[in-house]
Amino acid sequence: MRLRLKGARVVDPGSIDDYKDIIIFDGMIEAVIDPSSPYPPVMLDSSDPSSVTKGLKSEENDTNYSEAGKIGVDNFPVEEGDTNYSEKGKVEASPTVSGEGYTNCSKEADITEIDLAGMVVVPGLIDMHVHLREPGQEYKETIETGLKAAARGGFTAVCPMPNTNPVNDNAQITAFMVNRAKSLGGTRLYPVGAITRGLKGENLAEYGDMKQAGIVAITDDGRPVENARVMRRAMEYARGLGIPVISHAEDLSLAGDGSMNEGIVATRLGIKGIPNAAESTVVMRDIALAELTGARLHIAHVSCEESVDAIRQGKKRGVNVTAETAPHYFTITDEAVAEYDTNAKMNPPLRTEQDRLAVIEGLSDGTLDIIATDHAPHSLLEKDVEFDRAAFGIVGLETALGLSLQLVNNGSLTFDELIEKMSKKPAALLNINNDIVPGNPADLTIIDPDAFWSVNPETFFSKGRNTPFAGYHLRGEVYMTMVQGTIAYHRTDGGQ
């Protein structure tokens, strides 16, 4: 069976920004064609279908849609935006095609059309920083609920961190995760292995074995590698295997038993603080080690101005470093802790407005390459307690795109830049090819850019309800998530 994604604007940063129809066959992208083109192509001047496809991609489309190719999501033509979501995206099992400009040629091809007028199709989003809690803490989240939440958040792939129980520091655990995800279908799972055995910071884990089993990077996330010599050896060893090292940058002696950002709010609330330097000093150390070793270094969850500056300087010097931040760091500040709201407690902590703006600046000037969620589901057992005893972390999969789109809505990023940071850059770092081109798997995220919706944790697919964004009104929502040509999530409620 073939699918034709019809009527959407297709954005693959750097190559496509145009109204295109995508033909999917057997889970793969078979063709990307002009919306008015029949499929299979009517052979008028060539017997080679690929040449027709290529031809369709070039000049004649540009003349029609050149303007659309330059605009951000904010400027999406109003007449294309349909406020009646119930009709949009209706899957038409019938091969009959309705609507002007289409030539009915699908009978013999048995094409199922999906009407995506008003939608934007982008390469599948990848969240390279999640905690799915399985094995070991299935009461918080499972691979199944985590992947469903990911699909709902528009992610076609996620990278679970190794701080499970047991730790993902060996090929057996890696294989368990990979097989579990495969048996479930839906969003793909690319595990990240441990840097050190048991996350203890002492001995290197078997990266080679784990790589064969499916890991795409290594980290001791949740903990820093405290010993600089161990980190150096890990970088050297990983470099030989061609896998990036992800740094959870935190100086534990500086962080102490702090539970929120050190600053005015912590002082008022009487909560012990974690200074920016607890993060930035280790960012600087690891950049120096990456320079020493030539390893591919990726800094996780950047929260503060000093870290952004350090990464900017490192990049200027040519160090092989990339970095991510999370939506909460560019959306809210430590003021969100308000009266001891444990749903605003995470590590690194929410910082000040100055840091928030520095993070946005870092995203917009390219210092921060990637937006990842650090999705960290917890149950009420860990969160409905005294603030200093509450667990660190918030869920993020189902709010990430909505929150990040606000950066586009307010002009901080272009839509292309956002898709770079949520899809293309993580794909490049992890050696995943998710370009929207014939021959690639149909891993696609379909966004309804003008839908208004409210965050309601009660409706989350994740087991975690720990979010500070409950009640947030956002513009731009995931409409559909497709993995290998199969619909992993489809908004059915007609919007909220």
Place this chain on the structure above:
Amino acid sequence: MRFEHKDLLTLDALSSEEITMILDTAEGMKEISNRPIKKVPTLRGKTVVLFFQEPSTRTKISFDIAGKRLSADTISISSGSSSIVKGETLIDTARNLEAMNPDIVVIRHSSSGAATLIAGRIKASVINAGDGLHAHPTQALLDLMTVREKKGRIEGLKIAIIGDIAHSRVARSDITGFTKMGASVTVAAPLTMIPKGIEKLGCRVAPDADSCIEGADVVMMLRIQKERQEQILFPTEREYSNLFGLTEKRLKSARRDVLVMHPGPMNRGVEISNDVADGSHSVILDQVTNGVALRMAVFYLVAGGVKHAA
């Protein structure tokens, strides 16, 4: 005028008028403690639970005596005897207390925000007897009461607070309370003990003890906890005492009628010298006496009483 708050968690929530009402009520209560029969029937039939998760002697006794002088039934739970040690969560403990229908729960807890957390979950009035590093509102109120009693006013006075501001809930509540009542507060300590942004609470930070004390109407010394030395906050008690300890000599730069206060327990010879602690300026024991009256007033007001009705 009625006291409109269910709980007393922090002074932030109170207006200066409300603080004045509490102080006025406490003054009225003070006389009861001087009667031969130190008991009035005001809170007869009311149950007050004293839930102290953190060790405390004087605060707990002060609340206990205050409740008993108003004829309330007071029941104590301490960390050793409570089910906290058996792994029960704070919220479950609170719910269990609630199920026994107390009227007032007094809580002391090592976590900042613990009183706020409980207050949101139970119907009984919650009085914060100290939560972590956050607040100790009845201590600040009894300090205000003592100063007003001795000086006749609070507004316009210069208050010096010296000690570990960063780790002191008393300092936070005093800064808030005295500032709210129109006094100006200056703090001093080694900079390791001055938390970031403390000025936003309304105080000034003096560069050293002497400039903090100069011209002060009130000098409040905070206890230096010996454990803090392990957290690398100061090198030795000897040096702390030299730089920040209150001595007769140092006190000379304050106003002649300066009041010396301390929330206790004191480390004599460390933050305060013997002669100052026991000297003519010291009102440290008046603070303790006033603590009972102040807590009687707080019980009375949160239980729904009106001003001066004792």
